[in-house]
Amino acid sequence: MTQTSSLLVAQQRLLEPGQINDQVIDRVLGQLTARQCDYADLYFQYTRYESWSLEDSQVKSGSHSIERGASARVVSGEKTGFAYTDEIQADSLLDAAQAATAIAAAGQHGSHALASPGQPAALYQPIDPIDSMPSDQKVDWLHQIDQFARAIDPRVTDVVASVTAIQDVVMVISTDGVRQTDIRPLVQLNIQVILEHQGQRETGMSGCGGRHDLQRIMNRHSIELHASEAVRQALVNLEAIDAPAGEMPVVLGPGWPGVLLHEAVGHGLEGDFNRKGSSAYSGMIGQQVASPLCTVVDDGTIGERRGSLSMDDEGVPSQRNVLIENGVLKGYLFDKLNARLMNTRSTGSGRRESYAHVVMPRMTNTFMEAGDHDPEEIIASVDKGLYAVNFAGGQVDITSGQFVFSSSEAYLIENGRVTRPVKGATLIGNGPEAMQRVSMVGSDLALDQGIGVCGKDGQSVPVGVGQPTLKIDAMTVGGTSQ
Amino acid sequence: MAQMSKTKHQWAVHQQQQLSELSEQILKAATREGATEAEVSASIYAGQYVSVRHGEVETVEWSKDRGISLTVFVNGHKGCASTADLSADSVKATVRTACQIARFTAEDPCTGLADADRMATCFPDLDLWHPADLSTDDAIAMATAIESAGFAEDDRIDNSDGASVTTGEAVSVIANTHGFIQARCSSRHSLGAVMMCSDSDGMQRDSWYDSKRCLDDLSSAELIGQTAAQRTVARLGARRVRTGESPVLFDPSCARGLISHASAALRGSRLYRNASFLKGKQSELLFPEFVQMIERPHQLRGLASTAYDQEGVATNDQILIDSGRIARYILGSYSARRLGLQSTANSGGIWNLEVSGVGSRDDMLAQLGTGLLVTELMGQGVSLVTGDYSRGASGFWVENGQIAHPVEGITIAGQLPTMFAGIKAIGADDDGRSATRCGSILIDRMMIAGE
Numbered sequence: 001m002t003q004t005s006s007l008l009v010a011q012q013r014l015l016e017p018g019q020i021n022d023q024v025i026d027r028v029l030g031q032l033t034a035r036q037c038d039y040a041d042l043y044f045q046y047t048r049y050e051s052w053s054l055e056d057s058q059v060k061s062g063s064h065s066i067e068r069g070a071s072a073r074v075v076s077g078e079k080t081g082f083a084y085t086d087e088i089q090a091d092s093l094l095d096a097a098q099a100a101t102a103i104a105a106a107g108q109h110g111s112h113a114l115a116s117p118g119q120p121a122a123l124y125q126p127i128d129p130i131d132s133m134p135s136d137q138k139v140d141w142l143h144q145i146d147q148f149a150r151a152i153d154p155r156v157t158d159v160v161a162s163v164t165a166i167q168d169v170v171m172v173i174s175t176d177g178v179r180q181t182d183i184r185p186l187v188q189l190n191i192q193v194i195l196e197h198q199g200q201r202e203t204g205m206s207g208c209g210g211r212h213d214l215q216r217i218m219n220r221h222s223i224e225l226h227a228s229e230a231v232r233q234a235l236v237n238l239e240a241i242d243a244p245a246g247e248m249p250v251v252l253g254p255g256w257p258g259v260l261l262h263e264a265v266g267h268g269l270e271g272d273f274n275r276k277g278s279s280a281y282s283g284m285i286g287q288q289v290a291s292p293l294c295t296v297v298d299d300g301t302i303g304e305r306r307g308s309l310s311m312d313d314e315g316v317p318s319q320r321n322v323l324i325e326n327g328v329l330k331g332y333l334f335d336k337l338n339a340r341l342m343n344t345r346s347t348g349s350g351r352r353e354s355y356a357h358v359v360m361p362r363m364t365n366t367f368m369e370a371g372d373h374d375p376e377e378i379i380a381s382v383d384k385g386l387y388a389v390n391f392a393g394g395q396v397d398i399t400s401g402q403f404v405f406s407s408s409e410a411y412l413i414e415n416g417r418v419t420r421p422v423k424g425a426t427l428i429g430n431g432p433e434a435m436q437r438v439s440m441v442g443s444d445l446a447l448d449q450g451i452g453v454c455g456k457d458g459q460s461v462p463v464g465v466g467q468p469t470l471k472i473d474a475m476t477v478g479g480t481s482q
Numbered sequence: 483m484a485q486m487s488k489t490k491h492q493w494a495v496h497q498q499q500q501l502s503e504l505s506e507q508i509l510k511a512a513t514r515e516g517a518t519e520a521e522v523s524a525s526i527y528a529g530q531y532v533s534v535r536h537g538e539v540e541t542v543e544w545s546k547d548r549g550i551s552l553t554v555f556v557n558g559h560k561g562c563a564s565t566a567d568l569s570a571d572s573v574k575a576t577v578r579t580a581c582q583i584a585r586f587t588a589e590d591p592c593t594g595l596a597d598a599d600r601m602a603t604c605f606p607d608l609d610l611w612h613p614a615d616l617s618t619d620d621a622i623a624m625a626t627a628i629e630s631a632g633f634a635e636d637d638r639i640d641n642s643d644g645a646s647v648t649t650g651e652a653v654s655v656i657a658n659t660h661g662f663i664q665a666r667c668s669s670r671h672s673l674g675a676v677m678m679c680s681d682s683d684g685m686q687r688d689s690w691y692d693s694k695r696c697l698d699d700l701s702s703a704e705l706i707g708q709t710a711a712q713r714t715v716a717r718l719g720a721r722r723v724r725t726g727e728s729p730v731l732f733d734p735s736c737a738r739g740l741i742s743h744a745s746a747a748l749r750g751s752r753l754y755r756n757a758s759f760l761k762g763k764q765s766e767l768l769f770p771e772f773v774q775m776i777e778r779p780h781q782l783r784g785l786a787s788t789a790y791d792q793e794g795v796a797t798n799d800q801i802l803i804d805s806g807r808i809a810r811y812i813l814g815s816y817s818a819r820r821l822g823l824q825s826t827a828n829s830g831g832i833w834n835l836e837v838s839g840v841g842s843r844d845d846m847l848a849q850l851g852t853g854l855l856v857t858e859l860m861g862q863g864v865s866l867v868t869g870d871y872s873r874g875a876s877g878f879w880v881e882n883g884q885i886a887h888p889v890e891g892i893t894i895a896g897q898l899p900t901m902f903a904g905i906k907a908i909g910a911d912d913d914g915r916s917a918t919r920c921g922s923i924l925i926d927r928m929m930i931a932g933e
Contacts, residue, residue: 017569055755058588063562064579065551066572078535083544086566099544102618135586158756194756194867201756203867243872245895245931246725276535278643278678280685356547393862395874399678399687400717402890404861404874426863426872426893428931478863478872478893480929482725 006126010181013046013169014068018089025173027090031097032072033175035104039075039336041174042097043313044088045355046167050130053162054142057150062135069355072096075337079103084356120311123318124211124304126183129165132213138163141218149193149227156231157201158194163187165214170313176336178315186210186306186462188451189217191226195234202240204233205408209450212304226449233390233409236421243410243425243479249382250427250475251413253389254375255446258465262366262454263394263403264431265296269323269331270456271338271349271361273398280401280432281329289329290435293371293470296324298333300348300364306450307365307464314350314359321347323366324435335361353459363454367466371441375469378440380416386477387411387418388427401431426478434472442469490613490651497526497653498665504568505657508552508577513659515581517554519595521658523792524550529650532618534625540644542618554580558589595793596815596825598660602796605789609782610668612696614649621647624673624703631707632677636715643676643687645707649697662794670785671697675710681718688713692915695783713857716878720888722932723879729853729906730894730928731846731880734913736856737837737923741775743898744768745832747866748808750817759869759898760808767806769902775803779833786917792830800826802835837920839908846909846922848883854930855880856894869898892932901925 015021025042032040045068052062070093071084083099085092145161168184188209195202206229208217216222252260265281273279281289290296300309300318309318314336322330334342335350338361351362379387387410394405406426411418447466454463501524512520529545550573551564561583565576616624628645649671657663674691690709692701701709732740744760752758760768779797781787790796793815801809811821814829827833847855860874872895879886909921 052586058590059586060588060590060593061560061562062583062587063564064576064583065564065566066576067566069566077538079539080541080543082541085546086548096544103539103542135583139586160755196756201759201761201867203757203865237868243895245893245929247931247933276643277641278685278687356545358541358543395860395862397687397860399685400720400890401684402860402874402876404863404893406861406863406872423868423870424863424865424872425895426861426874428860428874428891428893430891476722476891476893476931478874478895478929478931480872480895480897482727482929 006183007181009126009183010169010171014044014088014171020088020090024090028093028097029175031094032074032101035101037074037076037104038340039175041073041172041314042070043355044070044171046169047354048128048130048167051162051164052138052142053160054146055160057146059139059142071355072100074100074104076104078341080337080358082358120180120182120317123301123308123310124185127185127213128167129185129187129213130167133215133218138214138218141223145191145223145227148224149191149231152228152231153195153235155195155197156193157196160192162190163218172313172315174315180311180315182310184211184309187212187214187217189222189226190451191230193230193234195238197238200238202234202237204230204237206230207449207451210304210306211308236409240421240423242481243422244386244477245479245482247474247476249385250472250477251378251382251385251387252467252470253387254442254444254469255466256448257388257391258367258448258467259391259394259405261296261368261467262363262465263396263405264429264434265323266298266363266366267396268398268401268431269333271332271334271342274332275338275342279398284329285331287329288327289432290324290327291438292327293441294324294327294435294438295369297322297369298363298366302365305365305447305464306452306462309364312348312350313352314346316346316348316350318364319348333361333363335359351461353461357459360456360459362456362461363463365447365464365466367445367447368441368468368470370443370445370468373440373442375442375444378442378469378471379413379418381440381471382413383415385413387413392424396431402428403431404428422479427475428478429475434475437473438470439473440471444468484615487613487615494651494653494667498667501526501653501655502663502665504550504573505655505663508550508573509657509659511574511577512552512554512581515577516556517581518557519555519659521553521595521793522550523654523656525652525654527650527652529648530618530621531646531648532621532625533644533646534622534629535642535644537626537629539622545650550576552576552580554584555594556581556584558591558593559584559587560590560593561587592816592819595658595660596795600795600825601660601662602790602794604796605664606780608780608787608789610695610787612669613651614669614671614697616649616697621649627703628673628675628707631704632675632711635708635711638679638715638718639677639711640680641678643678645675648672656790656792656794658794660794664790669695671700673700673703673706675707677710677714679714679718683719686714686717688717693785695785699783717888720876720890722891723889723930724933725931727927728930729850730925731850731853731855732923733855733857734911734921736859737920738916738918739859740923741835741837741918741920743864743866744902745812745835748812750811750813750821752866753811754817754820757867759866764808764811766808768808769803769806770905771806773803773806773905773908774838776801776836777833778836781834784834784917786831786833788833791827795825795827795829797827797833835918837908839910839921841907841909843909843911843922846907846911846924847880849907849924850880851883852881854889871896871898871901892930894928894930896928901928
C-alpha cells in the first residue's frame with residue numbers, strides 16, 4: 001500500500017463517518033488557537049481489536065471492539081489544556097477545542113513556528129492484521145498449540161493460549177505544520193502452561209508479537225517454539241530451589257532481561273522528569289553515569305518491532321536516540337512540550353495510550369549495544385552469583401533511582417558454572433549505581449520477542465527491550481535462603 | 483441544589499434513560515441475530531482533572547468515556563463485542579460481530595447467564611451519587627492549596643511533581659435477557675500530591691491521596707499536602723539493612739496488597755485453571771484463628787458498593803474468611819458451574835472487603851518491637867500459582883517500637899501460605915482510602931535481603 005492509500009484509509013476510518021472536511025478542521029483549529037498559545041494539536045484515532053483465547057483445550061471465547069475518538073490539546077508555557085470526544089463530529093470537536101483552550105490566556109493569537117518534522121518512513125505495512133487470517137484458522141492454531149504443549153509432557157495440566165490483533169489508525173494535525181497519518185498493526189501470541197508434579201504446581205509463559213500480519217506468529221515454527229519454551233520454563237521451575245538472599249554478582253541473559261535498561265536507565269531519561277528536576281539523572285548530561293562498557297539506545301525505527309513507530313503521536317518521525325554512549329549520558333527522550341521548555345527538539349518520543357490520554361515522553365525499543373565478551377567467559381568469571389534469563393517485569397522510582405525487576409527463570413552460578421535453578425526472586429538496585437557496576441558485556445545482543453508493555457501514569461504502551469549477556473558486580477537478590 | 487449539581491443530575495437522568503433504551507434494543511437485536519441469551523453493560527463517565535505544579539496550572543483535562551459491551555450465548559457458544567461508538571450502525575455491527583464470534587467458539591455447558599432466580603430484585607439506595615459542585619477554578623484553587631500545604635509543611639521540601647484534583651460522575655446500566663435491567667449513577671472524587679526533597683545522598687519523593695464518593699468526605703487539601711510532605715522528608719537518609727530474618731509490619735496500603743493476593747488466589751477463574759496456590763484448600767486454616775474477613779456490598783458510600791454483580795446476581799454480606807478458615811471462593815456464575823458450586827455474586831469483583839482488626843498504629847509498632855515497617859512495595863514478584871513472594875520494599879527500621887531510620891534498596895521474601903499463617907496481629911488503623919478496609923498487618927518473620 002502507498003502513502004496515499006494510507007491517507008485514504010485514515011480519512012475513511014476517521015473523518016468520513018462524521019463528514020469532517022478541511023473546512024471543519026480549519027474551524028476547529030481556529031477555535032483551538034483563538035487564545036494565545038504556543039502549540040495546539042488535534043489527534044484522531046480508530047482502533048479495532050480482536051482476541052481469541054483457548055483454555056480447557058477449547059476456544060471458548062472471542063472478543064472484538066471498536067473505538068473511535070479525537071482529542072484537542074492546547075499548550076501554553078508549561079500549561080496543557082486537554083479534552084476529547086468519542087464522537088468525531090463537528091460540534092463535539094468544537095466543544096473539545098473550546099474546553100482545551102481554557103488554560104490559555106485570553107488575548108492575541110500567538111505565532112506558530114512552522115517546523116518541518118520531515119516525512120515519516122513507513123516501518124510496517126498499513127494493514128488490518130485482524131483480516132490477515134480467517135477466524136477458523138486462528139481457532140485451529142490455538143488448538144494445535146494446546147495439543148503440542150500437552151504432547152511434550154504428560155504433567156501439563158492446563159494450557160491457556162491467546163492471540164490478539166489490533167489495527168490502530170491515527171491522524172495528527174498540529175499548529176506546527178504536521179498533518180500526518182499512521183496505520184499501525186500489532187499482533188501478539190501468548191501461551192501459558194501449568195504443570196503438576198507430585199502435588200506441586202508450576203507455570204511457564206512464552207509469547208511473541210510485532211507490527212505485522214498474523215501469519216508471522218501463527219505458524220508451525222512459532223507455535224512449537226513458544227509452546228516448548230513455556231513447558232521448558234515450567235519444568236525448570238519445578239526443579240527450582242529457594243533463591244539466595246543478599247548482595248552478589250548477577251549475570252543477566254540476552255534479550256528480555258533488557259528490562260534492566262528500561263527501568264534502571266530509560267524511565268529516568270524521559271524528558272518530563274528531567275525538565276522538572278525529578279529524576280536521579282537530572283542535570284547529568286555529559287557525565288559518566290554508567291560503566292564505559294555501556295552504550296544504551298532507544299530506537300523506534302526498527303522495522304516491524306512492537307515498540308517501533310513510523311511517527312510518534314505528535315507526528316514526529318521516530319529516531320534512533322543514543323541515551324548513553326560508553327557510559328556518558330548523551331541525551332533525554334523528548335516530546336514536543338518538554339523539548340520546547342528545554343530549548344531542544346523532540347526526539348520523536350511523544351506517545352500516548354489512546355486519544356483519551358495526554359502525550360508524554362516514552363520509550364520505544366530500548367537496548368544496550370553488544371560488547372566484546374563471550375557469554376561463557378562472563379559466567380566463568382563468577383564464583384558465586386545469580387544467572388537470570390527471564391523476568392516477569394520491573395518498576396522504578398525515578399527520583400531515588402531505586403528499581404526492581406522480578407526473575408521468572410534464574411540459576412545459581414557456582415565456581416564459574418551455571419548449576420541449579422532457583423525460584424523467582426526480585427532484584428533491587430539503584431539505577432546509576434547498578435549501571436556503574438556493569439563489568440562485562442557480551443557479544444550476543446538480542447532483542448525481546450515482542451510482548452512488552454510499559455506503564456507510566458496509568459498509561460500503557462507497547463515497547464521493546466534488548467541487551468547482550470552482561471554482568472553486574474553487585475546487586476541485591478531477594479530470595480529466601482541465606 | 484447548586485446549579486452545577488442540578489445540571490449533572492439532569493445529565494444522569496437523561497443518560498440512564500438513553501443507555502437503558504439502547505441496552506434493551508441491543509438485547510432484542512441479539513435475539514434476532516440468533517442469540518439464545520445475552521447480556522449488555524453500558525456506561526458513560528464524565529470527569530475533570532486538574533493538576534498544579536509550583537503554584538501554576540499544569541494540566542486541565544476533561545474526560546468523557548462511553549462504552550457498550552455485549553456478550554451473546556448461542557446455544558452454549560459465547561461471543562463478545564464492544565464499542566465506544568454508540569451510533570446505530572456501529573451498534574448494529576457490534577451485535578453482528580458478537581454473534582459471528584459465537585460461531586467459532588466451542589460449546590460449553592457451563593457458559594450462559596447467571597441463573598434467573600439469583601437476579602437482584604431489591605435495590606437499596608447505597609448513596610453513591612454525589613456529583614461534584616466544583617468549577618475548574620475551584621478545582622485549581624484546591625490543587626494549589628494542596629501543593630502549598632506540602633511546601634509549607636517542611637523546609638526540606640524543595641520540589642513537587644504536582645498536586646491534583648479529579649472529579650467524576652458515571653452512569654452504568656446492566657441488562658440481560660432474563661429481563662434484568664438496572665441503571666445506576668455514581669460519583670468518585672480524588673485529591674493527591676507528590677512532593678520531593680533532597681540532601682547530599684540524593685532525592686526522595688512520596689505521595690498521598692484520598693478518594694471518596696462525596697467531596698465532603700475527602701481529607702482536607704491541607705492534610706493531603708502535609709501528609710505527602712511528611713512522608714517524603716521521612717525518607718531522607720534511607721539506607722539498606724543487613725540481610726537476615728525479621729518480623730515485618732505492613733502499613734495499611736501494603737497490607738491491602740497482601741489481602742488482595744489472598745482474594746485473587748480465591749477467585750474461581752484461577753481455581754478451575756489450576757493457577758492458584760489455594761486450589762483444594764477450601765475450609766482449611768489459611769490464617770490464624772483471629773482473622774475474620776467479610777464482604778459488605780451494601781455499605782453506604784462504599785467505593786465498591788453495589789446491590790448486584792456484573793451478571794445481575796443479588797449481593798449480600800458474606801463471610802470470606804471465618805476464624806482463619808476459607809469460608810468460600812470468589813465466584814461468578816461461570817467459574818461456579820465449572821467448580822460445581824453456586825455463584826457468590828462476585829462477577830466483576832469483590833464488593834468492599836472488611837478485615838477486622840484491633841489496635842492503633844503505635845500499638846502495632848509496639849507489637850513489632852524490633853523489625854521492619856514496610857510502607858512501599860515495588861515490582862511484580864508474587865506468584866499466585868506457587869505462592870512464592872519476593873518484592874522490593876522501602877519503609878523504616880523500628881527498634882523497641884520506635885522508628886529508628888528509613889530503609890530502601892531491600893527486598894522481602896517468603897511464601898504466601900507461611901506469611902498468612904504467620905500473621906501475629908492486624909491493626910484497626912485502616913486509612914479509609916480503599917474498598918478493602920484493613921489495618922496494618924504484622925507477620926512474625928520474613929527474609930530481608932539487603933547488605
